[in-house]
Amino acid sequence: METLLSVRELRKTYRRGGGVFSQESEGARFTAVDGVSFEVARGETFAVVGESGCGKTTLARMLLRLIEPDSGEIQFEGRDLLGLHGADLRAARRQMQMVFQDPYASLNPRMRVGEIVSEPLAIHEPVLTRDQRLERTAAILRRVGLTEEAMQRYPHEFSGGQRQRIGIARALILQPKLIVADEPVSALDVSVGAQVLLLLQELQREFALTYVFISHSLPVVAQVATRIAVMRAGQFVEVGLAEQVLNQPQNVYTRELLSAVPELPRA
Amino acid sequence: MSGLLEVRGLTVELPTPSGWVRPVNEVSLRIGAGESMGLVGESGSGKTMLSLALMGLLPPGARVSGEAKLAAQPQASTKNLTTLSEREWRDVRGGAIAMVFQEPMTSLNPVMRIRAQIEEAIRAHQPKLKTDEVKRKAIDALRLAAVPEPESRAEQFPHQLSGGLRQRAMIAMAVAAGPRLLIADEPTTALDVTVQKQILDLLDRLRRELKLGLLFITHDLGAVAQVAERVAVMYAGRIIEEGPARNVLAKPQHPYTQGLLRASPTLKRGTLTPIPGTVPQLTALPPGCAFEPRCELRRAECAGAVPALRIISSDQAARCILV
Numbered sequence: 246m247e248t249l250l251s252v253r254e255l256r257k258t259y260r261r262g263g264g265v266f267s268q269e270s271e272g273a274r275f276t277a278v279d280g281v282s283f284e285v286a287r288g289e290t291f292a293v294v295g296e297s298g299c300g301k302t303t304l305a306r307m308l309l310r311l312i313e314p315d316s317g318e319i320q321f322e323g324r325d326l327l328g329l330h331g332a333d334l335r336a337a338r339r340q341m342q343m344v345f346q347d348p349y350a351s352l353n354p355r356m357r358v359g360e361i362v363s364e365p366l367a368i369h370e371p372v373l374t375r376d377q378r379l380e381r382t383a384a385i386l387r388r389v390g391l392t393e394e395a396m397q398r399y400p401h402e403f404s405g406g407q408r409q410r411i412g413i414a415r416a417l418i419l420q421p422k423l424i425v426a427d428e429p430v431s432a433l434d435v436s437v438g439a440q441v442l443l444l445l446q447e448l449q450r451e452f453a454l455t456y457v458f459i460s461h462s463l464p465v466v467a468q469v470a471t472r473i474a475v476m477r478a479g480q481f482v483e484v485g486l487a488e489q490v491l492n493q494p495q496n497v498y499t500r501e502l503l504s505a506v507p508e509l510p511r512a
Numbered sequence: 513m514s515g516l517l518e519v520r521g522l523t524v525e526l527p528t529p530s531g532w533v534r535p536v537n538e539v540s541l542r543i544g545a546g547e548s549m550g551l552v553g554e555s556g557s558g559k560t561m562l563s564l565a566l567m568g569l570l571p572p573g574a575r576v577s578g579e580a581k582l583a584a585q586p587q588a589s590t591k592n593l594t595t596l597s598e599r600e601w602r603d604v605r606g607g608a609i610a611m612v613f614q615e616p617m618t619s620l621n622p623v624m625r626i627r628a629q630i631e632e633a634i635r636a637h638q639p640k641l642k643t644d645e646v647k648r649k650a651i652d653a654l655r656l657a658a659v660p661e662p663e664s665r666a667e668q669f670p671h672q673l674s675g676g677l678r679q680r681a682m683i684a685m686a687v688a689a690g691p692r693l694l695i696a697d698e699p700t701t702a703l704d705v706t707v708q709k710q711i712l713d714l715l716d717r718l719r720r721e722l723k724l725g726l727l728f729i730t731h732d733l734g735a736v737a738q739v740a741e742r743v744a745v746m747y748a749g750r751i752i753e754e755g756p757a758r759n760v761l762a763k764p765q766h767p768y769t770q771g772l773l774r775a776s777p778t779l780k781r782g783t784l785t786p787i788p789g790t791v792p793q794l795t796a797l798p799p800g801c802a803f804e805p806r807c808e809l810r811r812a813e814c815a816g817a818v819p820a821l822r823i824i825s826s827d828q829a830a831r832c833i834l835v
Contacts, residue, residue, distance in 0.1 A: 296704035296705070296706065297675070297704055404790050404791075405555070406790060407790075434554040434555050434731060434791070435554060435731060435733075435772060435775050435776050436554060436771065436772060436775045436786055436787035436791075437554075437786075437790065438775075438777075439775040439776075439777070439784050439785065439786035439787070440786040440787075440788075442777075442784060442786075443784065443786055461704065461705070462705075462777070463705075463779060464776075464777035464778050464779055465777045467777065467778070467779050467780070467781050468777050468781060468782075468784050487781070488781075491779055491781070501706060502705065502706065503779065505705040505706045505708070505709045506705060506734070506778075506779060507709070507712075507732075507734030507735055507737055507738050508734065508737065509733060509734060509737050509761055509762075509773070509776070509778065510737055510757075510758050510761050510762040
C-alpha cells in the first residue's frame with residue numbers, strides 16, 4: 246500500500262487557563278497532542294476514536310495546518326507539509342479538505358448554497374468561466390443527493406442531513422485526495438446519520454478518496470474504518486486493523502470503551 | 513402498579529405562519545410509581561414538546577387538549593396537568609415533577625455555587641424549612657446522586673465540575689424537593705460513553721430507591737435498552753409503537769422502529785441500513801400514515817387514513833395496518 250500521509254511525533258501544547266484574569270503561572274501547559282505518529286495509506290479510512298478532550302480534534306486540525314503543531318513532521322504525498330508556504334501550501338491544501346461536525350455552524354448563513362459549494366473553485370481554479378463553475382457545482386450537488394435548485398437557496402432552508410451533504414459537496418468539489426472528517430454524523434439523527442455514512446463510503450470508492458475519520462463513537466467508527474487508532478490524553482493507546490481492535494482489543498482503555506457501548510437486546 | 517401519570521389523547525398545537533401544527537398528536541401513555549418509560553424519537557418527533565407539556569413549559573400561544581392526570585401525592589386526588597393555572601404549576605413543577613436536561617452547562621447557573629442552586633430548588637417548595645435543614649437536604653441530595661465529597665463539591669461553581677459531575681449535580685437538584693415523576697430529556701447525549709453508563713445506572717438506581725416514575729427521552733436506542741422497562745416510539749407527533757423495552761427493541765413490529773434499529777450503528781460491521789428520505793415537516797404531513805412515504809412495506813391504503821394503534825399482544829401495540 247502506498248502511503249499518502251505520514252505523521253511523526255506530532256505535538257501540541259496549550260497554556261492552561263491563561264487569559265487576562267488568570268492567576269496561574271505562565272509555565273502551566275496542557276498537552277493536547279503528545280507525540281503522535283502514524284501513516285495513512287491511499288484509499289483507506291483511518292479512524293481516530295476517543296472521548297472528549299483526548300486531542301482528536303486538535304490532531305485533525307493540525308493535519309490540515311488549521312492549527313500549527315509545536316513540533317513533529319507531516320508528510321503528504323512525500324512532501325513536508327509543515328515546510329510549505331504561500332502558493333505551495335495552497336496547492337497542497339486543495340488536495341486535503343475537511344468535513345465538519347456541525348452542519349449548522351460550518352455553513353455561512355448569508356451565502357447561497359451555490360456560492361458556498363463553488364467558493365473553493367473560485368479560489369483554486371480562477372481560470373474557470375462562470376458557466377464551467379456552475380456546471381461543476383451542479384454536478385457535485387447531484388452526486389451527494391441534492392438537486393441543482395439547491396444552489397439558489399440558503400443553508401437554513403435545509404435539514405441537518407442535507408446541510409451535511411452540502412458540506413461534503415464543498416469538500417469534494419476540488420477533487421481532493423484526502424478528506425479529514427471530524428464527527429461528521431454526530432449532530433445528525435440516527436436514520437439520517439446512516440445515510441451520510443453510506444454516502445461517504447460510496448464517494449470514497451468512486452473518487453478514490455482517503456479518509457481520516459474522527460469520532461467519539463466506536464459503533465460509528467466500526468461501520469467505516471479500515472484501521473482504528475484509540476486516543477487518550479493526547480496519545481494513541483492502540484492502533485490496528487478495525488476487526489482486530491473491535492474483536493481482540495489489546496489495550497485496557499480500548500476494552501473499557503468497548504464495554505461501555507450499550508447493547509441492544511436481540512431477538 | 514399504582515398509576516402515577518396517566519396521559520390520554522394529549523395534543524399540543526403551535527401557531528406557525530402556515531397555520532397550526534401538532535407536534536404532539538393524540539398521545540396516550542401511563543407511568544406507575546417506580547416505573548420507567550423510554551420515549552424514543554428523532555428530531556421533530558415531538559418527544560421534547562411532550563415533556564415540556566408535562567412540565568407546563570410550552571411556548572406562549574400553544575394550545576393543549578386532552579388529559580394528563582398526575583397523582584401528585586400517593587393518596588391525594590389526581591390533578592389534570594392540562595388545566596393547571598400558572599399558580600398551581602409552581603407547586604407541581606420542580607415539586608411533584610422534576611426535569612433533567614441534556615446540557616448541564618447551560619441549565620446550571622454559572623455564577624451560583626452548586627449548593628445554593630440546590631437549596632433554591634428546596635426552598636421553592638418548602639419555604640418554611642430552617643436554614644441548616646435546607647443545607648443538610650442539599651448535601652443529602654448530592655450524596656443521593658453519588659457526587660463524591662458532596663460537602664466540598666457543594667461549594668464549587670459549575671465550571672469547576674466535569675461534565676459527568678455537572679449532570680449528577682443537576683440530578684441532585686431535580687430530586688432534592690422529592691418529586692414523584694422525573695423527566696430526563698437526553699440526559700446523557702452530551703457525555704462520553706464511559707460517563708454515560710454511570711449516569712444511566714444512577715437514574716436506574718434512583719428510580720428503584722425513591723420509587724420515582726421515570727420518563728426517559730432519547731434518540732439513542734442503546735441508552736433506552738439500559739434504563740427503560742417500557743418504550744414508546746414517536747414519529748411526527750404520534751406514538752407509533754409501544755411495549756416492553758425487550759420486545760420493542762428485539763422484535764419491533766412497526767416498520768419505522770425496525771428501520772431505526774437497522775440504522776443504528778453497532779459494533780458489528782457492515783450491518784448499517786439507513787431509512788430513505790427525511791422526517792416529514794409538521795406543516796406538510798402526509799394524509800395517511802406519516803411514515804408511508806419512507807416505508808418499504810407501504811401499500812395503497814397506507815396513504816388513505818392514519819392507522820390506529822393495533823394491539824399485538826397484551827402489552828405491545830403498533831400503529832401500522834400490517835401488524
